[in-house]
Amino acid sequence: MEKMLQIKKLAVSYHTYAGEVQAVRGISFDVLKGETVAIVGESGCGKSVTARAIMGLIQKPQGEVKPGSQILYKDQDIAKMSRRELRRYRGKESAIIFQDALSSLNPTMKVGKQIVEGLTAHSKISRSEARGKALDLLSKVGIPNPEKRINQYPHQFSGGMRQRVMIAIALACNPNLLIADEPTTALDVTIQAQILLLIKKLQKELGSSVIMITHDLGVVANMADRIVVMYAGRIVEAGTAEDIFYEPKHPYTVALLNAVPKISDEDEIAELEAIPGTPPDLIAPPIGCSFAARCKHCMEICVSHDPEQIEFAGEHRASCWLHHPDVIALLKKPQLEGANHE
Numbered sequence: 341m342e343k344m345l346q347i348k349k350l351a352v353s354y355h356t357y358a359g360e361v362q363a364v365r366g367i368s369f370d371v372l373k374g375e376t377v378a379i380v381g382e383s384g385c386g387k388s389v390t391a392r393a394i395m396g397l398i399q400k401p402q403g404e405v406k407p408g409s410q411i412l413y414k415d416q417d418i419a420k421m422s423r424r425e426l427r428r429y430r431g432k433e434s435a436i437i438f439q440d441a442l443s444s445l446n447p448t449m450k451v452g453k454q455i456v457e458g459l460t461a462h463s464k465i466s467r468s469e470a471r472g473k474a475l476d477l478l479s480k481v482g483i484p485n486p487e488k489r490i491n492q493y494p495h496q497f498s499g500g501m502r503q504r505v506m507i508a509i510a511l512a513c514n515p516n517l518l519i520a521d522e523p524t525t526a527l528d529v530t531i532q533a534q535i536l537l538l539i540k541k542l543q544k545e546l547g548s549s550v551i552m553i554t555h556d557l558g559v560v561a562n563m564a565d566r567i568v569v570m571y572a573g574r575i576v577e578a579g580t581a582e583d584i585f586y587e588p589k590h591p592y593t594v595a596l597l598n599a600v601p602k603i604s605d606e607d608e609i610a611e612l613e614a615i616p617g618t619p620p621d622l623i624a625p626p627i628g629c630s631f632a633a634r635c636k637h638c639m640e641i642c643v644s645h646d647p648e649q650i651e652f653a654g655e656h657r658a659s660c661w662l663h664h665p666d667v668i669a670l671l672k673k674p675q676l677e678g679a680n681h682e
């Protein structure tokens with residue numbers, strides 16, 4: 341299938357007074373045409389920074405996309421796009437929905453006008469045509485009374501309705517690539533489910549590719565074709581939704597799965613198993629496996645040597661020493677026995 345997006349060895353740092361925060365540390369994955377890829381991981385693992393990099397929104401000089409990183413949209417390197425191409429890529433080819441609609445929408449502009457502006461900026465349509473399309477979009481995303489709502493300001497909408505407005509704006513130009521960065525985190529569970537269904541339905545209609553970002557694996561169970569699990573700025577495991585849910589290989593993925601609420605027979609939410617400990621400092625990331633300090637299966641080699649990526653069936657891959665074919669032999673090698681832990 342056609343590759344919409346190819347991320348190759350993407351690394352992004354932030355230069356702060358405390359030092360260089362290595363927010364994303366060399367990640368690679370593809371997004372095919374029409375598929376949904378979920379990026380999952382705890383807060384601070386680099387999901388939003390990845391999203392911003394894909395949109396070409398890392399701001400210099402604090403933010404830096406490191407040399408050697410590549411983001412190809414339909415085989416075109418976004419770092420090499422002209423201003424004009426970049427504007428088109430950001431305004432017409434791709435769109436992003438953020439977690440917090442209230443801070444992303446303009447509070448002083450009627451929502452209708454905000455949608456119309458998006459529509460007229462990138463396509464040659466008249467104002468009245470754009471207004472008609474805006475009404476259409478508002479009803480498409482499930483906002484009742486669009487004729488009345490189009491003249492209201494963001495604060496007059498509930499959280500869920502505001503998120504729908506954001507989706508309408510994002511969809512205004514029929515983007516080929518839609519990034520949803522925790523689009524439902526601020527909403528209650530029922531509305532979350534409605535919004536996710538809506539994104540899925542609109543994606544089917546438009547045939548767009550979607551990158552769905554969330555800290556909750558449960559959210560993407562019914563949505564994602566493929567899942568990328570991030571930890572401390574790296575991809576620790578990636579595969580199809582089936583691979584991740586039924587054949588998880590990385591202890592961090594397993595821990596994330598155990599943190600997903602399970603509905604029991606009595607419809608009660610079972611006790612969650614939170615993941616003890618905290619992620620490492622990204623100014624001085626550990627030499628070995630980033631998850632070592634929190635991993636139940638941590639071995640000596642994990643602390644001293646970064647695990648290589650192991651490939652399983654299909655495109656399933658994970659970086660963990662437990663799956664290394666030579667792990668037993670490696671453990672016996674004398675030079676590793678006394679490996680230092682610093």
Ligand SMILES: Nc1ncnc2c1ncn2[C@@H]1O[C@H](COP(=O)(O)OP(=O)(O)O)[C@@H](O)[C@H]1O
Nearest residue numbers: 354361363382383384385386387388389390622
């Ligand atoms: N503007 C910034 N300046 C410094 N550090 C940042 C900035 N933005 C993000 N970071 C750091 O990058 C890391 C990844 O952040 P982010 O991608 O927002 O995580 P999340 O997975 O929760 O979306 C975090 O350690 C965060 O503190």
Ligand code: SF4
Nearest residue numbers: 629632635642660661
């Ligand atoms: S490499 Fe070692 S510490 Fe890291 S996840 Fe695998 S077993 Fe755990």
Ligand SMILES: [Mg+2]
Nearest residue numbers: 387388389522
């Ligand atoms: Mg985020």
